[in-house]
Amino acid sequence: MAFSKMVKPESSEVIHLEVLRTERLSPHWMRVTLGGGEIEKFRSMGFDQWFRLFLPIGGEAGLDRVPAKANSLLGYLRFLRIPSGERPVMRNYSVRAYRPASEGAGAEIDVDFVLHGSAEDGTAGPASRWAETCEPGEPVLILDEGITFNPQRGTARVVLVGDETALPAIASICASLPDDATGTALIEVPSEEDALTFPHPQGVDIVWLVRPHEFAPGTFALGRLSDLELPEAPFHAYAAGEQSLASGARKHLVGERGVDKNSVSFCGYWKISAGSAASKAARDASAEPRA
Structure with missing residues (x-):
């Protein structure tokens, strides 16, 4: 972990x-x-x-x-x-x-x-x-x-990103934020039925990302993060879920977007293996002919 x-x-x-x-x-x-x-x-x-x-x-x-x-x-x-x-x-x-x-x-x-x-x-x-x-x-x-979510005291702007395994943590973080908090949560789930709504500050935008069949877990959310307009600093980012998503999000934010590394909390809950069903499904889908 x-x-x-x-x-x-x-x-x-x-x-x-x-x-x-x-x-x-x-x-x-x-x-x-x-x-x-x-x-x-x-x-x-x-x-x-x-x-x-x-x-x-x-x-x-x-x-x-x-x-x-x-x-x-x-x-x-x-x-x-x-x-x-x-x-x-x-x-x-x-x-x-x-x-x-x-x-x-x-x-x-x-x-x-x-x-x-x-x-x-x-x-x-x-x-x-x-x-x-x-x-x-x-x-x-x-x-x-x-806890791993560790922002500087007084920080009320957030960027939260995770796959389905991070949903409980993201929901709990939102419940702990001040009412005037703002930001975006990108949450990748395997189906629309798994997008479990939860209370959150009005200023935090919850974006549900239903994972396409051809995407390995975490990759869809990571791609959307790269297109996201980040809030004005100071803000705190949190990335969790599949290990490549958590570490990839931190690398992108710190290395490519210039976010202070101390403003990014991340946690890799699990690691997809080459032989896993999710990995195989993504490989099979990528091999299918495109129209």
């Missing part, structure tokens, strides 16, 4: 939570709401706050063996020593929304999962399969990692 300078939480410890409910948002999105357990230990930082999520794919007993500092080198090595059949699946996710405790209800964290494949036919990855099939009461662990 490639990223720029992060703001770490005041304390980072394993927090025991459980599934409260799930909701299918679109063909490629599932929301899982977490709470209960040790939710009182979680401290919301807003913006693109992210955490490591440990899923009990090999059974609940594996969660009890996760080291307290599993995000440190020594802790991660200890995590890897958990037998493979028992070791929880660890993935990184953004806090889509946090709701503090209120009278009669505990605090809650919404986590939005991009669904790849299908749990029904066995093509889904472990995290997607879990999100589709988990039940209320199922335990999980989270380990807070802080």
Whole structure:
């Protein structure tokens, strides 16, 4: 996971939570709401706050063996020593929304999962399969990692760009911006149904980019970024999603548009492989004859 300078939480410890409910948002999105357990230990930082999520794919007993500092080198090595059949699946996710405790209800964290494949036919990855099939009461662990969106104090102009995996972070950033914030968010999604609307400052223009079949994830958004008229400085840019999109956006903004490198936050969530289905689809489409 490639990223720029992060703001770490005041304390980072394993927090025991459980599934409260799930909701299918679109063909490629599932929301899982977490709470209960040790939710009182979680401290919301807003913006693109992210955490490591440990899923009990090999059974609940594996969660009890996760080291307290599993995000440190020594802790991660200890995590890897958990037998493979028992070791929880660890993935990184953004806090889509946090709701503090209120009278009669505990605090809650919404986590939005991009669904790849299908749990029904066995093509889904472990995290997607879990999100589709988990039940209320199922335990999980989270380990807070802080935020990467790190503008100078008082900055209210933004440029946000990401693929579908960055949508939760961009939505959360917009929820944390001041009401008078201005700018543009370029969000690439695989289908119109996956363009999940969210609250944002009136001055921030949300541009949905439905990815054409012949484009690999992230490339369509990166192309639109190169055509975007940037706001007057000072502003802060944020790029996240597929690694080439995140690093490519930073390279374009800093190297070609002259943006101060300290005014660009970026985070590569994942890397497309040459043998992936998305990469193959893009290659096949590019080989098709054009009219």
